Amino acid sequence: MTTDASGIEIVALTPAFAGVAAALHQTGFDDCWDESAICDLLAVPGAFGLLAFVPAGREFDGEITAGDIPLGFVLVQTVLDEAEINTIVVDGKARRHGVGRLLMQSVFAQLQNRASARLLLEVACDNDAAIGLYTGLGFGEIGRRRGYYHRKDGPAVDALVMERV
Numbered sequence: 001m002t003t004d005a006s007g008i009e010i011v012a013l014t015p016a017f018a019g020v021a022a023a024l025h026q027t028g029f030d031d032c033w034d035e036s037a038i039c040d041l042l043a044v045p046g047a048f049g050l051l052a053f054v055p056a057g058r059e060f061d062g063e064i065t066a067g068d069i070p071l072g073f074v075l076v077q078t079v080l081d082e083a084e085i086n087t088i089v090v091d092g093k094a095r096r097h098g099v100g101r102l103l104m105q106s107v108f109a110q111l112q113n114r115a116s117a118r119l120l121l122e123v124a125c126d127n128d129a130a131i132g133l134y135t136g137l138g139f140g141e142i143g144r145r146r147g148y149y150h151r152k153d154g155p156a157v158d159a160l161v162m163e164r165v
Contacts, residue, residue: 007058008099010106013049013073015039020070021051028089030152038075041086046078050106052090052099061097074103076110083111085121100133122159124149131160139164 013021018035025032033041041047054060054069072090076083085107090099111119122145123130139162148159 006098007060008052008054008071008097008102010050010052010102013038013042013051013075015042017051017070017073018042021049021073021075024070024073024089024091025087027091029087031150033087041075041077044077047076047086048078048110049073049075050103050110052094052103061093071097071099072103074107076107078111078114078116081115081117083107083114083116083119085119088121095129100130101137104133104137117165119164121162122148123162125158125160131162134162134164137164 015038018038021038022033022035025038038049042049051073052071054065054071056065056067058065060069070091071094072088074088075086077086088100088103090103107119119139121134121139123134125131125144141160142163143161145159145161147156149157151157
């Protein structure tokens with residue numbers, strides 16, 4: 001478990017938290033994953049997940065929390081010396097609070113222990129906040145997938161493929 005100065009904690013995302021993760025995923029994606037999909041991904045050899053939350057009784061966004069508040073999660077898959085972010089999501093109320101950065105830094109720490117030399121991810125080309133975060137963390141664009149993200153209320157959006165070595 002990791003705790004940062006803001007009181008946000010990072011714990012391993014296990015199947016016990018799959019319902020929480022599925023609910024969070026709905027806040028960030030039109031094509032969201034259910035509990036079963038999250039459990040299936042966690043069961044893949046080399047996969048791991050991390051969950052960010054504020055524990056009960058801590059202050060978040062100017063208020064003391066009555067119960068644990070899940071803020072976001074990330075799912076990662078490793079194969080040999082490469083890793084890929086399968087998904088990362090931060091709940092809307094938690095954006096701009098450093099949750100995404102904290103999750104990514106926790107991923108980097110986990111990957112150091114696994115000797116991963118390369119980390120890949122895909123991000124919608126219109127997600128300026130996420131692209132800024134990833135660029136600031138050392139990722140660079142290495143490709144583009146045309147029409148990768150399908151939107152319920154609009155045209156499909158390209159995915160940028162980004163890499164951090």
